[in-house]
Amino acid sequence: xxxxxxxxxxxxxxxxxxxxxxxxxCSDKPCLEACPEKIIELFTDDYDDEVVxxxxxxxxxxxxTCLTCKSTFGAGHAACIEACLLEAIEHSW
Amino acid sequence: xxxxxxxxxxxxxxxxxxDLDWENAEVITLGVDVGSVSSQAVILCDxxxxxxxxxxxGYDSSESALNAASWALEGTGLxxxxxxxxxxxxxxxxxxxxxxxxxxEIACHARGGNLMYGPTxxxxxxxxxxxxxxxxxDERGKVVSFLMNDKCAAGTxxxxxxxxxxxxxxxxxxxxxxxxxxxxxxPVSSTCVVFAKSEAIGLLHAGWSTEKVLAAYCLATxxxxxxLLERVGMVKDFAITGGIxxxxxxxxRIEKILxxxxxxxxxxxxxxxxxxxxxxxxxxxxxxxKTG
Numbered sequence: 001x002x003x004x005x006x007x008x009x010x011x012x013x014x015x016x017x018x019x020x021x022x023x024x025x026c027s028d029k030p031c032l033e034a035c036p037e038k039i040i041e042l043f044t045d046d047y048d049d050e051v052v053x054x055x056x057x058x059x060x061x062x063x064x065t066c067l068t069c070k071s072t073f074g075a076g077h078a079a080c081i082e083a084c085l086l087e088a089i090e091h092s093w
Numbered sequence: 094x095x096x097x098x099x100x101x102x103x104x105x106x107x108x109x110x111x112d113l114d115w116e117n118a119e120v121i122t123l124g125v126d127v128g129s130v131s132s133q134a135v136i137l138c139d140x141x142x143x144x145x146x147x148x149x150x151g152y153d154s155s156e157s158a159l160n161a162a163s164w165a166l167e168g169t170g171l172x173x174x175x176x177x178x179x180x181x182x183x184x185x186x187x188x189x190x191x192x193x194x195x196x197x198e199i200a201c202h203a204r205g206g207n208l209m210y211g212p213t214x215x216x217x218x219x220x221x222x223x224x225x226x227x228x229x230x231d232e233r234g235k236v237v238s239f240l241m242n243d244k245c246a247a248g249t250x251x252x253x254x255x256x257x258x259x260x261x262x263x264x265x266x267x268x269x270x271x272x273x274x275x276x277x278x279x280p281v282s283s284t285c286v287v288f289a290k291s292e293a294i295g296l297l298h299a300g301w302s303t304e305k306v307l308a309a310y311c312l313a314t315x316x317x318x319x320x321l322l323e324r325v326g327m328v329k330d331f332a333i334t335g336g337i338x339x340x341x342x343x344x345x346r347i348e349k350i351l352x353x354x355x356x357x358x359x360x361x362x363x364x365x366x367x368x369x370x371x372x373x374x375x376x377x378x379x380x381x382x383k384t385g
Contacts, residue, residue, distance in 0.1 A: 001236050007244035008321060010284035015240065015324065046200035046373075047235065060244045092324075 001045075005054035006062050006092070014063040015092040016080075020051040022088035034083030037065050066091070101254035103131075103264050103336065106361065107146040107164055113138050115171055120378050123165075123176045124370025125158050125192065126201065127185030130222025130250055131336065132157045133367035134165035136176070140375050144169055147363050150222075154185030161367075162191070178378035180370040184223075196373050198366050199228055199239045205369030206332055207234025210356045215328040218318060218347070219365065220337035222250040225318055227325045234369070240325050245285060248317035250336045252286040253343075256310050259290055260303050271307035271342030278305050280313035289313060307342065315346035322351065331355050338362035 006015035023029075029052055031040050039058040045051050058065055069078050070091070081089050115121055118138035126133045128150060135145045146164035150157045158181065162173065173179070173191055181189025182201040189195060198219075206217040212232045219226040224243035230236055246252045257264045281296070282288040293306050301309075314337070333355045337343050339362060348354055360368070 002238035004238070004240035004324065007242050008324075009244055013320075013324065046196050 005059050007060050013092050016054055017090045019088040022086040023051040024049045026086055030083040031080040034079040036069050039065055100257040100263050105148040109144040110142055113143050120375055121176050122371045122374035122378055123179040124367040124374055125162055125181050125189050126183040126366035127154050127158045128183045128222055132161040133364045134161040135364055135367040135371045136165055137371040145364050147361055154188035155190050158189040178374040180374040182366050182370040200236055201366045201369030203228050203230040203236045204234040204372045205365035208368055209360050209365055210332040213330045214332045216331045218333045220335040225249055227321050229325055238325050240321055242321055247283050247286050248314050255286050255290055267307055268340035268342035270304050271311040273304045274308045278309045280316055281309045283313040283317040311342035312346050314343050315350055319350045334362050334365035336363055
């Protein structure tokens with residue numbers, strides 16, 4: 001399953017996409033530690049798979065929360081993307 | 094003092110299947126979807142639709158869940174204790190205190206859409222009261238991909254409600270009246286309902302008819318959700334659920350922009366989430382019976 005967390009508002013599209021089918025194959029989940037803002041969480045989805053997602057409290061402000069990290073890594077990149085060896089995470093901006 | 098009309102008020106409804114007798118059923122399940130604007134309860138007997146209710150959500154989610162369930166049960170002879178498994182979904186799912194489990198509305202809409210529109214449905218657009226969801230699913234109703242936008246009211250039922258009050262048009266007439274224009278106008282702002290309302294007031298002052306303003310707003314709503322559909326990728330068959338699925342002005346414009354026809358719903362488009370929850374409840378009840 002590809003989960004798009006985030007939003008579209010007047011300033012653009014801000015989505016973090018996570019391929020949870022790849023997530024289930026990863027035992028270490030290095031993205032959890034890599035995220036400097038700790039907005040990624042581990043949870044059991046509706047189909048009983050252990051996957052990662054963006055915390056509900058963070059989903060509508062990722063443009064701001066991810067700003068510092070993205071300014072370090074550059075557009076389209078972030079610590080979570082670099083940490084995920086299965087390339088399961090993408091950012092839309 | 095003049096009476097204030099509630100143009101936004103939509104009709105609450107309930108239905109009971111006259112051909113089903115719950116006493117012959119092996120598994121009776123309940124799905125309750127407590128949304129931001131409306132709450133629904135669906136009762137299934139062996140996976141077949143037995144009864145449902147669709148009503149406005151109040152300020153208390155727990156009470157709304159109970160009210161929806163009670164209304165669906167009313168006159169059936171069934172009580173909550175007769176139900177083998179109950180699943181809560183929607184924004185208020187954690188407040189469905191009598192539920193055995195709660196499941197996200199994303200998964201429930203996919204499962205419910207699969208039953209309501211058939212196994213060929215691959216893309217479901219749920220236009221809810223305060224959010225908009227695009228869900229891609231497989232032939233079994235399992236979610237393949239999803240996107241939810243609940244940051245702003247544009248493209249949601251709440252946005253339409255704002256316009257009904259502004260223009261004094263009953264919500265059930267918005268769609269049809271928006272189609273009574275000779276030429277499609279430019280859409281109003283699709284990024285913010287507050288700005289769209291301000292823009293509409295300006296257009297009314299500039300001499301636009303009510304129908305033309307409605308057309309501009311319905312088009313803006315359609316544009317808004319199509320951009321979300323494009324992010325996830327539209328795959329046929331396509332279906333729309335939620336309250337706005339009843340608005341022909343928005344639906345026909347979405348169909349025109351995408352170049353596809355939405356599947357015809359077999360049931361009330363607002364019960365998809367609760368239907369999915371009841372289907373999950375059936376699977377969980379059967380699993381529970383097997384494992385003890």
